[in-house]
Amino acid sequence: MSKIRGLPPAVRDPGPGVELGVEDGLLCQLIHSPEFNLFSDSVVFESTFIQVTKQGNWMDAYERSATMIVGVTSSVPSLPLPNVLLMANVTWPHGPFSTCSTPGAPVITLSRILPLKYVELQIYDRAQRILRVRTVTEKIYYLRLHEKHPQAVFQFWIRLVKILQKGLSITTKDPRIQFTHCLVPKIPNSSTETTPESSLPSSSQASETIMLLAAERTSSSLLGLSKRHQLTGDGHTDITPETDNSNTCKTPPLVASSVNMPMRATLTHSLWEQEDPNENFLQVPVASSLGENFLGP
Amino acid sequence: MAYAYLFKYIIIGDTGVGKSCLLLQFTDKRFQPVHDLTIGVEFGARMITIDGKQIKLQIWDTAGQESFRSITRSYYRGAAGALLVYDITRRDTFNHLTTWLEDARQHSNSNMVIMLIGNKSDLESRREVKKEEGEAFAREHGLIFMETSAKTASNVEEAFINTAKEIYEKIQEGVFDINNEANGIKIGPQHAATNATHAGNQGGQQAGGRLLLSPFLAASCPVEHALCPPPSSFVLS
Numbered sequence: 001m002s003k004i005r006g007l008p009p010a011v012r013d014p015g016p017g018v019e020l021g022v023e024d025g026l027l028c029q030l031i032h033s034p035e036f037n038l039f040s041d042s043v044v045f046e047s048t049f050i051q052v053t054k055q056g057n058w059m060d061a062y063e064r065s066a067t068m069i070v071g072v073t074s075s076v077p078s079l080p081l082p083n084v085l086l087m088a089n090v091t092w093p094h095g096p097f098s099t100c101s102t103p104g105a106p107v108i109t110l111s112r113i114l115p116l117k118y119v120e121l122q123i124y125d126r127a128q129r130i131l132r133v134r135t136v137t138e139k140i141y142y143l144r145l146h147e148k149h150p151q152a153v154f155q156f157w158i159r160l161v162k163i164l165q166k167g168l169s170i171t172t173k174d175p176r177i178q179f180t181h182c183l184v185p186k187i188p189n190s191s192t193e194t195t196p197e198s199s200l201p202s203s204s205q206a207s208e209t210i211m212l213l214a215a216e217r218t219s220s221s222l223l224g225l226s227k228r229h230q231l232t233g234d235g236h237t238d239i240t241p242e243t244d245n246s247n248t249c250k251t252p253p254l255v256a257s258s259v260n261m262p263m264r265a266t267l268t269h270s271l272w273e274q275e276d277p278n279e280n281f282l283q284v285p286v287a288s289s290l291g292e293n294f295l296g297p
Numbered sequence: 298m299a300y301a302y303l304f305k306y307i308i309i310g311d312t313g314v315g316k317s318c319l320l321l322q323f324t325d326k327r328f329q330p331v332h333d334l335t336i337g338v339e340f341g342a343r344m345i346t347i348d349g350k351q352i353k354l355q356i357w358d359t360a361g362q363e364s365f366r367s368i369t370r371s372y373y374r375g376a377a378g379a380l381l382v383y384d385i386t387r388r389d390t391f392n393h394l395t396t397w398l399e400d401a402r403q404h405s406n407s408n409m410v411i412m413l414i415g416n417k418s419d420l421e422s423r424r425e426v427k428k429e430e431g432e433a434f435a436r437e438h439g440l441i442f443m444e445t446s447a448k449t450a451s452n453v454e455e456a457f458i459n460t461a462k463e464i465y466e467k468i469q470e471g472v473f474d475i476n477n478e479a480n481g482i483k484i485g486p487q488h489a490a491t492n493a494t495h496a497g498n499q500g501g502q503q504a505g506g507r508l509l510l511s512p513f514l515a516a517s518c519p520v521e522h523a524l525c526p527p528p529s530s531f532v533l534s
Contacts, residue, residue, distance in 0.1 A: 037375075085337075109342070112338065136336060
């Protein structure tokens, strides 16, 4: 009888993101663990890096002191863009080389949480797969993607950097899109919450939006940081956009997909409710770490 | 390492009062005179023992700069203790305590223990805030008070540990509901795993207060050792 009570447990296939080691990874498990219990409804996109010098050399003769896990996530799962950068150190308390017969277990220690609006990500060296992370306080990290990651993972980071710099097509960062409609009704109702498709734009705008979304589909997938979305990479090659409208039509609810979110939070963080795009600049809460990411520097 | 309780601390106060230096002194027992401005949160952790029980302090070091203030407010949630720090050589940092306290009271649980810290006590010749003023402020607002020096380590241990003692006493008195995570207290695993590194490592498993995970990094040993197997698991702390 207990099986029919409530919703069935969520069944999540280990998607390609998990297989690639960029989802449900160590950092994700750490921040979702009872010790931190942070951003528990948001997916974490993460990779392992080696901190290197500007020239690409190891910071330390021993890799153990320079291994980091860096990830992005969203403080609110419904946000279309990640707004939090996570950094964790990987250390080997007993040394990776000390006793070959019983090598020490590495320890993952969360070191920093940074609002992404105070961080600039750049691809510093594609060939060496080095990411440059610069904070607003001019702290600069050069991070070389761990050699165990396949090339597809660095492609995800390239795409992430591009999106953070230029925005998704569905965000107001894209000057090609003129918002004239409320995509989220100002008066909340249950149908909006349960069937986000009802908040789609009108047909003419929808067709343009769909085209743009198709072009950015993989980006959207990458940044669909709600746990209900999975990375769509095939694990080997860069992703080609799908043209299936039924799929692309489902992308807008990334913004309005907070079915389980309190409505206040949904409205607070949604720019889609603004009829006048100019109002966005005045009404975005300063406290929202979404703000600068969304609106651009 | 196993612990009986985990207490979340938050360190707050104006920029440049020495919050990060206090944390570094407490966790690493060293002083770094020049420190990058903190943005977001930097984390530290240390085990202490109170009443024979191992307690893990998870310390959130926050940004003091005014421009980051709105973000700092979001980190109060779930803190069991707060270290509210001012600089005894800068009167303005003392004058701002009321604002910090209002923020702390407003955004944290009402039982949060607050330790008021007058830092840089080694700079006696440049003192602008008398010790008595700190004591009076603490008395008026129901805070614990200490003067510390992150540079000389004077009273640093005591500041962190006395805060934990106060929290522990509140737990004993039943003031804190330890089952409510919003209080910033978590009960640790009751038994340390005796074979932590041999525990099943698929999907993560709590053992001894650390999370053992399947090792993506298992083969990350930078040197290829033909006879050296990869680590059997990873430990999150």
